[in-house]
Amino acid sequence: MISRSSQTAAIAFAVLILLLSASIGNAYEDVGVSISIKGTRSYKLKKEAQLLAKKQAIISYLKRVNPSAVGKSCAKQLVNDRAALIKRITTQEISQVGDYMEGSYLVRIDDEKLNYMLEELGCGAQNGATDVTILIMEEPPTKANISMILNPEDSTGVRKLRGLGPFAVFYTSYQRSIRDTIISKANKEGLKLTRLDTFDEFQKMRMSNDDPLVGVYFDDESEDFVINKRLLKVVRTRFAAQNTIVLYYRIESLYFDQVTRELNAAIAISLYDLNSGETKSVGSQDFMVIVPKGQSSVAIRDGLAEVASNAASLLMNQAKKQIRRMASIAQVHAQKKGTLPVTVTVHLKSKRTMYNVKKNLKPSMIRHSEIKGDSLILKLTKGIQADDFVYGELLGVLEGMGIKIPENNINLNGQEVIIQQ
Incomplete structure (x- = not known):
C-alpha cells in the first residue's frame, strides 16, 4: 500500500515536470523594420x-x-491575416527627415502560427519548387556521460558499463520519447519529419523488435552504442537524388544523482544536407528536475525520458530556424534548376547490370551518365520529358534484361526521378 507521503511526493514530482514542460519554448521571433513615409x-x-x-x-x-513563398497568394494571405500573426509592435525611433517621416520598429511575429498557416496554404518550407524531406536519425550517445545508478545491484561492477544497465534496457523507450517530442515540436512549426520505420523497405533492418530505426542501437555483446551502418547505407542510396535534410539528435548526457536527487539530460542536435554535404550544428540543451525521496526506479526511469524530451523540445526552438534556412536554400536551388534537364537515379542490385543499362540506352536521350556508389545517375538531354524517358525507353531496356520494376518503385518528382529495383 502506497503511503500518503509517497503519493504527495509523486504528485509534486509530476506537477514540477508539467510546470517546466508548459514553460518550454518561445514561439515568436522579433523582426526589425524601417519605414519611410x-x-x-x-x-x-x-x-x-x-x-x-x-x-x-x-x-x-x-x-x-x-x-x-514570397510573391505567391499565400504571402498575401498572411499579410491579410497579420492581426492573428503579430503579437506586438514596438516603436524604436521616429524622426522627421525633410519631407519624410522615418520610423524603426520591432515586430514580434508568432512564427509557430505563421509557419503552420504556410503549411496549410501549401507554401511550407518543404514544398515549392521541390519537396524537401527531413529525416530524423540519431548519433551515438556520449557513453561516458550517462549514469543511471538506481540501486546497489546496478553498481556492483558486474557490468562492464557500471550504472549503464538500466539505461541500456530501456534505451529504445528513450529513443522513441525524444524522437516523438522532436516530431511533435516540428509539426507545430509547420515542418514534417519523416520516420524511417514508416517505410516497409526498412523493416528488415531492425536490430530488435522495438528498434525505432533511428540509426543507433545498443549492442549487448560489445555493451556499446553502435551505428546501424547497413541502415545508413540504404538511407543514403534511397534518398540520394532527393532534397533531403537529416536531423541528427544525440543524447549528450543523461544521469540521476542519488545524492542531490537531480534528474538531468542534455540533448544535442545537428543538421546534415544529404545532397550538398553541408552540416550545421544547432548546439546542445540541458534540462533538470529535482526528484523527491522515495520515488521508485520506474518513476526515475520515466522522469529521465521526460527530461530528455524536454531538453530536445527546447533545442528545437533553435533547430527549426536552421531547418527552414536549409530547406529554403534547397527551394532556391530547385527554382534555378527548374529549366535544367531531368536527373534519373536508378538503384539496381548489380553494378554490372547498371553498366549494361547505361550502354543500351539511346545516346541521343542521355546528356551525361555515371555509376556512383549503388546508383546509376542519368542526366537527360534538355527537352526530354521524365515520363517519356522512363516509360518509353528505360523500362523497355530493363525488361529486355529480365528486370521488372514494380510501379510503386517508380518515383517521378518534377526534375528528379528515382527508380528502385
Whole structure:
C-alpha cells in the first residue's frame, strides 16, 4: 500500500515536470523594420507607418525563412491575416527627415502560427519548387556521460558499463520519447519529419523488435552504442537524388544523482544536407528536475525520458530556424534548376547490370551518365520529358534484361526521378 507521503511526493514530482514542460519554448521571433513615409509627423502618419511595418515584417520574415513563398497568394494571405500573426509592435525611433517621416520598429511575429498557416496554404518550407524531406536519425550517445545508478545491484561492477544497465534496457523507450517530442515540436512549426520505420523497405533492418530505426542501437555483446551502418547505407542510396535534410539528435548526457536527487539530460542536435554535404550544428540543451525521496526506479526511469524530451523540445526552438534556412536554400536551388534537364537515379542490385543499362540506352536521350556508389545517375538531354524517358525507353531496356520494376518503385518528382529495383 502506497503511503500518503509517497503519493504527495509523486504528485509534486509530476506537477514540477508539467510546470517546466508548459514553460518550454518561445514561439515568436522579433523582426526589425524601417519605414519611410512622405508627410509631416502626426498621429495619423504614425498609425499608417505601424501598419506598413507589420506588413513589411511578415514579408521580411518570409524572405529569410521561406523565399519561395514570397510573391505567391499565400504571402498575401498572411499579410491579410497579420492581426492573428503579430503579437506586438514596438516603436524604436521616429524622426522627421525633410519631407519624410522615418520610423524603426520591432515586430514580434508568432512564427509557430505563421509557419503552420504556410503549411496549410501549401507554401511550407518543404514544398515549392521541390519537396524537401527531413529525416530524423540519431548519433551515438556520449557513453561516458550517462549514469543511471538506481540501486546497489546496478553498481556492483558486474557490468562492464557500471550504472549503464538500466539505461541500456530501456534505451529504445528513450529513443522513441525524444524522437516523438522532436516530431511533435516540428509539426507545430509547420515542418514534417519523416520516420524511417514508416517505410516497409526498412523493416528488415531492425536490430530488435522495438528498434525505432533511428540509426543507433545498443549492442549487448560489445555493451556499446553502435551505428546501424547497413541502415545508413540504404538511407543514403534511397534518398540520394532527393532534397533531403537529416536531423541528427544525440543524447549528450543523461544521469540521476542519488545524492542531490537531480534528474538531468542534455540533448544535442545537428543538421546534415544529404545532397550538398553541408552540416550545421544547432548546439546542445540541458534540462533538470529535482526528484523527491522515495520515488521508485520506474518513476526515475520515466522522469529521465521526460527530461530528455524536454531538453530536445527546447533545442528545437533553435533547430527549426536552421531547418527552414536549409530547406529554403534547397527551394532556391530547385527554382534555378527548374529549366535544367531531368536527373534519373536508378538503384539496381548489380553494378554490372547498371553498366549494361547505361550502354543500351539511346545516346541521343542521355546528356551525361555515371555509376556512383549503388546508383546509376542519368542526366537527360534538355527537352526530354521524365515520363517519356522512363516509360518509353528505360523500362523497355530493363525488361529486355529480365528486370521488372514494380510501379510503386517508380518515383517521378518534377526534375528528379528515382527508380528502385
